[in-house]
Amino acid sequence: MAALGRTTLTTQILVAMIAGAVLGIVVNALWADAGVVQDYLVDGLFKVVGSIFIAALKMLVVPLVFVSLVCGVTNLGDVAALGRVGVKALAFYILTTAVAITIALLVAVSVAPGEGVAAAEGTASFVPKEAPPLGQVLIDMVPSNPVAALAEGNMLQVIVFALLFGIAITLAGERGGHVLNLFTDLNDVIMKMVGIVMKLAPVGVFALIARTFATQGLDIIAPLASYFLCVVAALLIHASVSYSLALQVLGRLNPVMFFRKMRTAQVFAFSTASSNATIPVTLDSVENRLGASNAVASFTVPLGATINMDGTAIMQGVATVFIAHVYGVDLGIAQYLTVILTATLASIGTAGVPGVGLIMLAMVLVQVGLPVEGIALIIGVDRLLDMMRTAVNITGDSAATCIIAKSEGALDQERFADPTAGVIRPG
Numbered sequence: 486m487a488a489l490g491r492t493t494l495t496t497q498i499l500v501a502m503i504a505g506a507v508l509g510i511v512v513n514a515l516w517a518d519a520g521v522v523q524d525y526l527v528d529g530l531f532k533v534v535g536s537i538f539i540a541a542l543k544m545l546v547v548p549l550v551f552v553s554l555v556c557g558v559t560n561l562g563d564v565a566a567l568g569r570v571g572v573k574a575l576a577f578y579i580l581t582t583a584v585a586i587t588i589a590l591l592v593a594v595s596v597a598p599g600e601g602v603a604a605a606e607g608t609a610s611f612v613p614k615e616a617p618p619l620g621q622v623l624i625d626m627v628p629s630n631p632v633a634a635l636a637e638g639n640m641l642q643v644i645v646f647a648l649l650f651g652i653a654i655t656l657a658g659e660r661g662g663h664v665l666n667l668f669t670d671l672n673d674v675i676m677k678m679v680g681i682v683m684k685l686a687p688v689g690v691f692a693l694i695a696r697t698f699a700t701q702g703l704d705i706i707a708p709l710a711s712y713f714l715c716v717v718a719a720l721l722i723h724a725s726v727s728y729s730l731a732l733q734v735l736g737r738l739n740p741v742m743f744f745r746k747m748r749t750a751q752v753f754a755f756s757t758a759s760s761n762a763t764i765p766v767t768l769d770s771v772e773n774r775l776g777a778s779n780a781v782a783s784f785t786v787p788l789g790a791t792i793n794m795d796g797t798a799i800m801q802g803v804a805t806v807f808i809a810h811v812y813g814v815d816l817g818i819a820q821y822l823t824v825i826l827t828a829t830l831a832s833i834g835t836a837g838v839p840g841v842g843l844i845m846l847a848m849v850l851v852q853v854g855l856p857v858e859g860i861a862l863i864i865g866v867d868r869l870l871d872m873m874r875t876a877v878n879i880t881g882d883s884a885a886t887c888i889i890a891k892s893e894g895a896l897d898q899e900r901f902a903d904p905t906a907g908v909i910r911p912g
């Protein structure tokens with residue numbers, strides 16, 4: 486960092502994150518019952534600033550995904566290339582999710598979390614939602630009203646509409662060119678907006694993290710320490726081993742450089758616990774810092790944020806084993822395979838918003854015949870794990886993007902290797 490002269494935005498955000506965590510823990514330890522602190526600071530200042538920051542990020546997601554995907558599809562040039570990128574992305578996403586959950590099951594089975602925890606300890610109640618059947622998920626991908634899809638921020642529908650729109654621009658020849666010019670300019674303008682919001686990040690991240698730690702504290706982890714640590718271990722193994730191997734073997738890309746440049750996006754994902762809200766930052770990182778072309782990234786990043794959730798699958802794997810132990814149920818090999826299959830499929834139909842992984846966990850539990858109420862046991866520590874798994878989720882999307890871009894000849898390798906490329910300076 487010193488070599489870079491002035492501090493970078495990433496450094497500032499990291500400092501803000503640590504400061505927020507420390508302050509939050511102090512507030513939780515000393516003033517958990519102090520009405521004034523809770524009302525004016527935790528539920529006042531922290532909440533307002535944090536919520537504004539998340540709203541500002543979300544504000545950019547739909548316009549950015551739509552505009553940048555239209556440009557991306559058109560720049561890919563032909564439908565065959567689009568199909569290739571789509572198939573590669575789907576294959577990578579499904580495969581890595583299956584690997585993630587296998588790692589999670591291996592860790593959980595060897596550590597056996599949950600032995601000695603009584604089922605009665607669950608205090609929170611959990612009402613599961615029905616997971617939609619796969620057929621319905623497919624039908625719902627096509628927006629019968631594209632304006633509604635944009636207004637609701639339905640990512641899969643926005644992606645489908647933008648893909649068609651982009652293809653039509655290519656087919657429309659010269660007239661399409663006019664529209665493309667407009668979209669290219671718009672894309673630049675929206676990226677500027679992303680830059681503005683990112684400069685507010687140190688303050689926003691500080692408020693979000695301080696509030697989370699002030700309301701959660703660290704003592705909630707103790708009774709569930711074995712579950713918590715298993716999830717963290719599996720997340721770390723998957724992120725550092727699976728992605729590094731994939732980058733090196735499939736992409737011939739340096740994982741150290743990749744992880745170094747992913748820090749900003751990871752901190753955003755951690756603070757917001759939403760892959761979706763992080764899309765603008767993920768796109769910025771893979772395009773401007775890592776050198777993936779917009780043509781590939783504009784497709785794979787929003788798609789990944791919507792259907793690729795390796796971190797979530799890891800939590801589901803460990804949670805299933807944990808709940809089985811607590812309820813004294815023995816899982817056989819067939820059930821483990823069911824967990825791998827269901828959790829992989831579940832992550833496809835899941836939106837990248839906070840807490841959604843728990844809802845999909847209900848589906849996995851039902852498939853292997855475990856009581857859904859088991860979710861109540863782990864709900865207390867889920868927020869912290871949600872933050873961590875979201876960081877892994879977007880790292881997976883980004884690794885896929887770099888590897889696919891490289892395979893399509895759409896990765897600027899000089900940019901990838903340049904430590905200072907795309908660094909944002911505050912101010």
Ligand code: ASP
Nearest residue numbers: 759760797837838841842
């Ligand atoms: N919060 C996660 C995400 O947005 C999803 C989840 O696991 O709940 O990626």
